[in-house]
Amino acid sequence: MVKVIVIGSGNLAQHLIVAFQEAEQLERSIELVQVFARHKENLTSLIHSDKIVSNWSQLQTADIYILAVSDDSISEVSSQLPFNNQLVVHTSGAMPMENLDSKNRKGVFYPLQSFTKAKKVDFSRIPLCLESENKQDYEIMEKVANTISNKVFHIESQQRQALHVAAVFVNNFTNHLYQIASEICQENQIPFEILQPLIQETAHKISVIPPIQAQTGPAIRNDQKTINAHEQFLKKEEHLQLYRILTQSIQNNGKKL
């Protein structure tokens, strides 16, 4: 039985609390001992209030302390912890393991997913990227990770940074392209839902074919007539600039094939 304490009350903390409690109910060898949160009220609908503490002195012992706090707070919160030589991990894709205070054993427990409060996620499919200072700690982290996810990966700090940048491309930037498309639809009285099957298919296709092979459309075909028509259609300077630079980038990439 691995004893876990979650520190934080934000978006990720809430998803972790739900996931760990589900794992407990499924009688996996995990126990969510406590949650540390400055603001209890965020969590009272998720976990029994006896388990929520907001004072360091009330903290019990655990095998692993998971900091689900903002990137900027990792260093400060980890230095406030009232104990030494315990396993303390952060959950950030952007921060190196070294941001944690050195008085405890360090690790990173990074769930590679975008969490929105409004939308429940299935934790079992979320890749968990783990890193630790030593093998024994890695094994504890792996046990914990396996109770909530089927996809556990060993990812070093440098790789995690690469993943974090790559995630910005496939999540934030992709979502922004969806946003531009929805704007174009709105301006032309077209329901955005009409594009959703294409969006889903585009995302699914790359689980079968590598993206470089899945590329279609006027840019890769060097179909200058269609490209010109699209450029003429786009009235907003920002959209036009993005259209051009992405078209050019697809064409540069196509030359590698």
Add this chain to the structure above:
Amino acid sequence: MVKVIVIGSGNLAQHLIVAFQEAEQLERSIELVQVFARHKENLTSLIHSDKIVSNWSQLQTADIYILAVSDDSISEVSSQLPFNNQLVVHTSGAMPMENLDSKNRKGVFYPLQSFTKAKKVDFSRIPLCLESENKQDYEIMEKVANTISNKVFHIESQQRQALHVAAVFVNNFTNHLYQIASEICQENQIPFEILQPLIQETAHKISVIPPIQAQTGPAIRNDQKTINAHEQFLKKEEHLQLYRILTQSIQNNGKKL
């Protein structure tokens, strides 16, 4: 019973042939009378060879002739047809209905999806965007469309052009972002599959929340520290340029909220 003839043997023609034959088997009121193809050999595994003709003089009569040919061939092929005053439709998202020769009644039957030979698609979920010169023809087209798809939309030429541009953003450009991410993974010995749940979730999320509300990440948070770290990480000038322009565009967009 609506009689259909498909003209063409490429990617879309093949998917249509499969879809119409499935509709026939399901005893929907549709009959794929013939397929006109210069190159029979592309199609012999999909349809009985008696039904494939490669000479205009062998063409039977039908209620609708669907031109599944390249954008550049629409005008030429439609002018070669050896009959007048029939319903002839093209399947292009990029071309106006007027590209069809005026000797026949015109229409557009545009399936909004990206077709890859290597991957079977479920036609029933593909939005079909229809346009015609008159109401009677629209009704024929609608009957045909309903035999293969559950999502039939009336879309005028100007709207179709908007959709075609929007589709480039959510399909070609998004796929290119996937490609960049897969490159970053490869350079750092990370399996690209680790990003796939995030890719799927990003695509799914916008069926629940509009993209402008789904936006997360360093750009929208104005998290300059993370942005700087990502910019430092990206060694390839083209990736860096895209990172900057997309970050800026997300931030400009955020100001509207």
